[in-house]
Amino acid sequence: MAIEQQEDKIKIGVLALQGSFREHCSMIRRCGGEAVEIRSASQLEGCQGMIIPGGESTTMANIARRWNLFDALREFEDEGERCVWGTCAGLIFLADRIEQGAKQGGQELLGGINVDVSRNFFGSQIDSFETTIPCDIPGCSENDVKCRAIFIRAPAIKKVGENVEVLAKYYLSEEKKKEMGVDIESVVVAVKQKNLLATSFHPELTSDLRWHELFMRMSKGCKPFQSKLAKVGEDRKPEEFQPLYTHPDLPVFKDQVIADVMK
Numbered sequence: 374m375a376i377e378q379q380e381d382k383i384k385i386g387v388l389a390l391q392g393s394f395r396e397h398c399s400m401i402r403r404c405g406g407e408a409v410e411i412r413s414a415s416q417l418e419g420c421q422g423m424i425i426p427g428g429e430s431t432t433m434a435n436i437a438r439r440w441n442l443f444d445a446l447r448e449f450e451d452e453g454e455r456c457v458w459g460t461c462a463g464l465i466f467l468a469d470r471i472e473q474g475a476k477q478g479g480q481e482l483l484g485g486i487n488v489d490v491s492r493n494f495f496g497s498q499i500d501s502f503e504t505t506i507p508c509d510i511p512g513c514s515e516n517d518v519k520c521r522a523i524f525i526r527a528p529a530i531k532k533v534g535e536n537v538e539v540l541a542k543y544y545l546s547e548e549k550k551k552e553m554g555v556d557i558e559s560v561v562v563a564v565k566q567k568n569l570l571a572t573s574f575h576p577e578l579t580s581d582l583r584w585h586e587l588f589m590r591m592s593k594g595c596k597p598f599q600s601k602l603a604k605v606g607e608d609r610k611p612e613e614f615q616p617l618y619t620h621p622d623l624p625v626f627k628d629q630v631i632a633d634v635m636k
C-alpha cells in the first residue's frame with residue numbers, strides 16, 4: 374500500500390554522485406513522495422530524508438569530497454531531525470566503524486550508526502547473489518514479512534552496538550560457509566538507529582516498496598532541512614573544487630601531486 378499522496382509531498386533527497394540513485398528516486402515517486410537528486414548542498418534544502426544509494430563507497434566519498442558535500446551531509450544528518458537511509462555502499466557510509474576491508478589509508482565516512490561493518494563481506498562482484506530473507510519492517514502490517522534481498526559485493530554488519538535495532542539477518546548455509554571459508558552462523562543485514570536506516574541489500578532493485586514505505590513513514594514527521602552552512606546559490610563552482618589529492622592514495626592523483634610539485 375503506497376503512502377497517501379499529499380499536497381505537500383514528503384521530500385526525499387537521493388545522493389546522486391554515483392550508483393543506483395535513479396532506482397531510489399523512482400521508488401520514492403511510486404510511494405507518492407518527491408525525489409530530488411542531490412549533487413550540491415543547496416539541493417538538500419527542504420528535504421526531510423536523504424538516501425545514500427549503493428555503488429562504491431570510496432568512489433562516492435571521493436566525489437563528495439571533491440564537490441565539497443561532506444559538511445552539508447553531516448549537517449543534514451547530525452541534528453537528528455531528519456532521516457537518512459544507506460543501502461549497501463550507503464550502509465558503509467553510515468557505519469561508525471569499518472571492521473574489515475577499509476580502503477588502505479582509511480576512507481571518509483559519515484557515521485552515525487553504532488555498528489562495525491565488514492566491506493565486501495560476501496566476496497567480490499562475481500559472488501553477488503539474490504535470496505529471500507525474513508525481515509522485521511517497523512510499522513508493516515503484514516505478518517512474517519519476507520523480502521527478496523539482492524546482495525551486490527555487499528557489506529555485512531559484524532557487530533551491533535547500543536541503540537541499534539536489528540531488522541534483518543542473513544543466515545549462512547553450510548555450503549555458503551564452506552564457499553566463503555568462514556564459520557559464522559549469521560550476519561546482520563538491516564538496522565535502524567532512531568532516524569537512521571541501513572540495509573546491505575538493494576530494495577530499490579526489486580519491485581517491493583515496503584522498505585521505501587518504511588523510510589517515507591520515518592521521514593514524514595521530519596523537519597525540512599534548512600542549512601546554516603550552505604545557502605542556495607552558494608554551491609561551489611567547478612573551478613573551486615577541493616583538489617582530490619587531499620587523499621592522495623590513488624596512483625592517478627599521485628601523478629598530479631608530483632606534477633604540481635615539479636611546477
Ligand SMILES: NC(=O)CC[C@H](N)C(=O)O
Nearest residue numbers: 427428429430461462525
Ligand atoms: N553494491 C554496493 O553498494 C557495493 C558496495 C561496495 N562493496 C563498497 O565498498 O562500496
